Amino acid sequence: MLNELTIKALEAKGFSRWQKGGYDRLYINAFHLGLECAYHKTGSIKLAEFRGDHISNSEAYRMKNEKTYINIENGKVFSGRDDFRALVQEMLDEAIASVNE
Secondary structure, three states, X not given: OOOHHHHHXXXXXOOEEEEEOOEXXXXXOHHHHOEEEEEOXXXXXXXXXXXXXXXXXXXXXXXXXXXXXXXXOXXXXXXXXXXXXXXXXXXXXXXXXXXXX
């Protein structure tokens, strides 16, 4: 189980805590992981980048809708995207290391 100091460190990086029905998770959105979008006046994506690389608008929409979270009970990272899972695992490892120093 993640301790409160680690949870606070992750919240400072953009994670949001969600608790309901016995679940306790820290969610993060794609924008905190490096997604950047420019929009038309209509609200549709005009231009998208992920961590400095140009990506298609459809890929940006998929990234925006991806559910990525850490299960607080066991510290496991869940995401349908391997790249998001790896980034969140790095953030989790850094948070744990900084708390344990």
